[in-house]
Amino acid sequence: MDAILNWFNQVGQSYYDAFITEHRYMFYLEGLRNTLLISFLALLIGAFLGILVAVIRFSTANIKGLHWIKSLCNLYVTIIRGTPVLLQLLIIYNLIFTARNTNEIIVAGICFGINSGAYVAEIVRAGIESIDKGQYEAGRSLGLNGNQTMFTIIMPQAIKNILPALGNEFIVLIKETSVASIIAITDLSKAAQFIGSRTYDVLPPLIIAAACYLIMVIGFTKLLHFIEGRMDQGDRN
Amino acid sequence: MIETKNLKKQFGSHVVLSDISETIEKGEKVVVIGPSGSGKSTFLRCLNLLEVPDGGEIWFEGKNILDSKNNINVLRRKMGMVFQQFNLFPHKTVKENITLAPIKLGVMNKAEAEAKAMELLKRVGLPEKADSYPKQLSGGQKQRIAIARALAMNPDVMLFDEPTSALDPEMVGEVLELMKELAADGMTMVVVTHEMGFAKEVGTRVLFMDQGRIMEQNTPEEFFNNPTNPRLKEFLSKVL
Numbered sequence: 001m002d003a004i005l006n007w008f009n010q011v012g013q014s015y016y017d018a019f020i021t022e023h024r025y026m027f028y029l030e031g032l033r034n035t036l037l038i039s040f041l042a043l044l045i046g047a048f049l050g051i052l053v054a055v056i057r058f059s060t061a062n063i064k065g066l067h068w069i070k071s072l073c074n075l076y077v078t079i080i081r082g083t084p085v086l087l088q089l090l091i092i093y094n095l096i097f098t099a100r101n102t103n104e105i106i107v108a109g110i111c112f113g114i115n116s117g118a119y120v121a122e123i124v125r126a127g128i129e130s131i132d133k134g135q136y137e138a139g140r141s142l143g144l145n146g147n148q149t150m151f152t153i154i155m156p157q158a159i160k161n162i163l164p165a166l167g168n169e170f171i172v173l174i175k176e177t178s179v180a181s182i183i184a185i186t187d188l189s190k191a192a193q194f195i196g197s198r199t200y201d202v203l204p205p206l207i208i209a210a211a212c213y214l215i216m217v218i219g220f221t222k223l224l225h226f227i228e229g230r231m232d233q234g235d236r237n
Numbered sequence: 238m239i240e241t242k243n244l245k246k247q248f249g250s251h252v253v254l255s256d257i258s259e260t261i262e263k264g265e266k267v268v269v270i271g272p273s274g275s276g277k278s279t280f281l282r283c284l285n286l287l288e289v290p291d292g293g294e295i296w297f298e299g300k301n302i303l304d305s306k307n308n309i310n311v312l313r314r315k316m317g318m319v320f321q322q323f324n325l326f327p328h329k330t331v332k333e334n335i336t337l338a339p340i341k342l343g344v345m346n347k348a349e350a351e352a353k354a355m356e357l358l359k360r361v362g363l364p365e366k367a368d369s370y371p372k373q374l375s376g377g378q379k380q381r382i383a384i385a386r387a388l389a390m391n392p393d394v395m396l397f398d399e400p401t402s403a404l405d406p407e408m409v410g411e412v413l414e415l416m417k418e419l420a421a422d423g424m425t426m427v428v429v430t431h432e433m434g435f436a437k438e439v440g441t442r443v444l445f446m447d448q449g450r451i452m453e454q455n456t457p458e459e460f461f462n463n464p465t466n467p468r469l470k471e472f473l474s475k476v477l
Binding site: 134141156 | 310
């Protein structure tokens with residue numbers, strides 16, 4: 001009995017050391033803040049780039065003389081999807097942002113955004129293709145131009161169809177930002193490793209950090225379900 | 238009103254339209270019939286450039302619509318189109334379906350467009366469906382809303398692409414009835430259909446298409462009573 005109590009005490013103490021002692025929770029909070037900042041920036045850039053690339057690929061498909069734009073988009077998607085995000089981050093950090101006072105968080109946000117954009121582009125493309133061609137024709141036959149049809153008729157329906165896939169991509173993105181510590185950013189994962197090196201007990205901080213990611217992703221999933229519910233209006237029978 | 242000159246269209250090596258020259262006058266109700274794959278839908282879809290022809294000219298109200306100087310988006314406002322599969326916008330209510338184009342294109346303000354929508358909904362007999370979504374409607378109701386949506390832009394001509402082919406038999410009547418009313422009001426209409434009764438009753442001219450050509454055309458009485466083209470005789474003997 002004593003042994004069990006003793007064990008609980010020890011575990012409690014180690015988590016106390018990993019979280020409370022010397023205000024260590026401040027490290028997690030700073031890491032969490034950076035992780036959220038990078039994720040948020042990357043999510044915005046990724047969504048913007050992805051939709052842009054998908055729409056460009058769709059609308060220049062049949063226009064002669066604009067093929068090179070489509071090829072450029074294809075090249076972007078191919079390169080980004082074909083190389084590891086860790087290398088992309090290092091290359092962008094060392095190659096493009098070499099100034100001394102570079103803000104690493106913005107670099108990471110841009111890099112993960114560019115990375116995510118390629119995947120979002122593919123998801124959005126699938127979404128656009130899932131909408132019946134007749135919807136496009138109906139819009140055009142009423143006198144709307146291609147872009148008006150795309151953004152008032154096709155996109156709202158496509159976004160609804162791809163929301164689960166898009167949510168999945170953004171969940172992956174949130175967790176992928178843990179790679180950011182490679183360019184000297186104290187994100188959530190790095191904060192946990194740092195505390196582990198201070199307490200000589202690596203496991204508790206890692207588990208605390210994992211729990212933080214889990215809570216973020218669960219919250220994000222709930223938000224997505226809420227949005228999906230709101231968008232279901234037209235489907236009610 | 239609409240004139241095509243030597244209209245050509247082919248998909249790969251398959252010739253869908255070969256040298257179609259045809260004139261449709263204001264107020265005419267032209268009914269196009271023919272077997273599947275005869276090119277009649279492609280012909281209709283060329284008239285508002287949903288299908289881009291490979292050769293020839295199309296003139297609408299004195300303008301060559303294939304000339305890139307003429308903005309096709311503006312010309313299309315005057316050509317309403319009704320599709321076999323309705324193509325209502327599922328994420329919009331019935332009223333929004335009708336008001337979307339007039340508002341988006343700045344032809345009417347919101348209040349005008351909504352007043353027009355309600356007037357059209359009364360005309361097609363569905364004023365109570367204004368706030369419903371397309372999924373809540375029957376096929377016949379959907380097609381009547383699609384007709385109202387096309388009418389909202391005050392078109393000069395209405396193009397119908399097999400408007401009753403996707404409907405349950407008992408719903409065909411309500412759509413044809415509406416089309417008859419439209420015809421009686423003087424609308425210029427081009428109708429691709431398999432409804433021979435409609436062709437006889439409403440058409441001012443009937444065209445028979447086969448293998449990408451207009452094989453025969455005449456007034457409905459002559460067309461159905463004294464067909465001369467052997468392919469048309471064979472076709473009529475099967476469908477009548």
